[in-house]
Amino acid sequence: MGRVIKVISLKHFFVLSMALNVSLILRAINQDNRAPMAVQKGINAAQMTFLSFPLLSSPTAAAPATQPLGQNGRERVINLDHGDPTMYEKYWKQMGDKATIVIPGWQSMSYFSDVKNLCWFLEPEFAKQIVRLHKVVGNALTEGRHIVVGTGSSQLFSAALYALAPQDASNPISVVSAAPYYSCYPLMTDSIKSGLHKWAGDAKVFNKDEPYVELVTSPNNPDGFVRHSMVNRTGGILVHDLAYYWPQYTPISSPADNDLTLFTVSKITGHAGMRIGWALVKDVEVAKKMTKFIELNTIGVSKDSQIRAAKVLEVVSDSCEQAGGSEHVESFFHFSHALMTERWRMLREAVKRSGIFSLPEFSSAHCNFFDNNLGSQPAFAWLKCDGDDVHDCESFLRRHKILTRGGKHFGVSPKYVRISMMDREETYDLFIQRLSQIRS
Numbered sequence: 001m002g003r004v005i006k007v008i009s010l011k012h013f014f015v016l017s018m019a020l021n022v023s024l025i026l027r028a029i030n031q032d033n034r035a036p037m038a039v040q041k042g043i044n045a046a047q048m049t050f051l052s053f054p055l056l057s058s059p060t061a062a063a064p065a066t067q068p069l070g071q072n073g074r075e076r077v078i079n080l081d082h083g084d085p086t087m088y089e090k091y092w093k094q095m096g097d098k099a100t101i102v103i104p105g106w107q108s109m110s111y112f113s114d115v116k117n118l119c120w121f122l123e124p125e126f127a128k129q130i131v132r133l134h135k136v137v138g139n140a141l142t143e144g145r146h147i148v149v150g151t152g153s154s155q156l157f158s159a160a161l162y163a164l165a166p167q168d169a170s171n172p173i174s175v176v177s178a179a180p181y182y183s184c185y186p187l188m189t190d191s192i193k194s195g196l197h198k199w200a201g202d203a204k205v206f207n208k209d210e211p212y213v214e215l216v217t218s219p220n221n222p223d224g225f226v227r228h229s230m231v232n233r234t235g236g237i238l239v240h241d242l243a244y245y246w247p248q249y250t251p252i253s254s255p256a257d258n259d260l261t262l263f264t265v266s267k268i269t270g271h272a273g274m275r276i277g278w279a280l281v282k283d284v285e286v287a288k289k290m291t292k293f294i295e296l297n298t299i300g301v302s303k304d305s306q307i308r309a310a311k312v313l314e315v316v317s318d319s320c321e322q323a324g325g326s327e328h329v330e331s332f333f334h335f336s337h338a339l340m341t342e343r344w345r346m347l348r349e350a351v352k353r354s355g356i357f358s359l360p361e362f363s364s365a366h367c368n369f370f371d372n373n374l375g376s377q378p379a380f381a382w383l384k385c386d387g388d389d390v391h392d393c394e395s396f397l398r399r400h401k402i403l404t405r406g407g408k409h410f411g412v413s414p415k416y417v418r419i420s421m422m423d424r425e426e427t428y429d430l431f432i433q434r435l436s437q438i439r440s
């Protein structure tokens with residue numbers, strides 16, 4: 001026991017001294033960058049070392065993945081609870097070595113990427129490819145914004161709350177989002193029971209006369225609708241989560257021009273395992289505080305992942321600019337848009353055949369990227385069990401061995417479920433086959 005305590009203490013001491021050393025080096029390098037250091041006030045050493053978030057907690061985190069082929073199709077459990085974007089594997093296999101990178105053993109060793117940049121752990125090549133891709137797609141303005149990289153946009157979500165919450169308020173700031181909201185928001189907001197922010201539920205019914213942060217997810221997870229701020233008054237601080245504002249999911253109507261916007265590689269290209277996201281931030285002080293949060297939390301973001309993400313985004317932009325040429329027959333977004341179109345066609349047909357479910361209807365809009373009038377085809381299907389005898393759609397589908405996430409996790413009725421549309425083809429085909437055979 002004594003030995004265990006000794007080992008733990010040594011480990012803690014090592015991590016702590018590393019964090020302090022990095023902070024000291026940064027202080028020396030970044031003389032004019034005083035605000036982030038000021039943010040450190042009030043954060044003790046233990047918090048610096050142990051700011052961590054159980055982000056993958058979900059209703060069926062321990063549920064089995066869809067079982068492998070070879071089993072009787074009717075017996076297989078189909079897990080479409082998580083939004084794991086494995087459907088894009090097919091495209092990247094077709095790309096062969098175009099997106100392959102080799103990282104020699106001596107590379108990416110330093111903590112630092114660009115000490116002159118406010119976000120000192122942002123790899124310059126990754127920043128360049130972010131700006132390029134937004135320009136190619138036309139979905140966000142990058143001029144006059146600071147880019148902050150995060151370990152997934154999940155880390156940037158926490159960093160944003162940390163940066164936006166008043167540090168000296170007597171009560172935590174309320175965090176709201178219109179229901180149905182992304183099920184991880186309440187969990188992430190309250191996971192460390194921070195004194196800075198607290199989850200306050202549905203933005204549509206929030207009426208307290210106090211400051212608040214509103215999370216605007218557009219298109220929305222879980223229901224796929226385009227969204228704007230919903231709190232019925234001004235003065236709130238908005239965080240736009242545009243994880244799905246890409247041409248395969250929704251028409252690109254105009255470049256996003258917000259104060260703080262979050263993006264993630266996970267849902268653009270499907271590389272969720274890289275754990276890379278970025279924030280476009282107008283206010284320099286907010287960007288500095290977000291950077292500080294990540295410094296305290298993980299002392300930066302994996303360079304290897306950023307270098308790989310840069311390569312993947314480069315291939316996506318190349319595919320758009322060179323579509324129809326010998327290197328790229330079609331753009332990545334043509335490929336993924338066609339795939340989503342086909343999946344939604346199959347789903348609507350299966351729902352019609354079954355007769356006991358319904359789906360949202362989306363109006364079409366002009367997409368500047370495809371230069372065409374198009375509908376939405378979200379990454380999730382927001383399915384409703386219509387029958388009076390089914391009150392809990394998640395349990396109902398579970399009896400048919402289809403795992404989904406029920407409405408209560410998104411702040412609404414259990415008659416709804418969220419179903420991932422981004423799984424591999426064989427899983428999706430099996431799901432469609434099973435759904436179309438369900439009768440009440």
Ligand SMILES: Cc1ncc(COP(=O)(O)O)c(C=O)c1O
Nearest residue numbers: 083152153154221243264266277
């Ligand atoms: C709306 C939304 N925001 C953020 C995330 C998290 O993305 P990341 O993988 O970058 O942490 C997800 C993932 O499902 C999401 O749906």
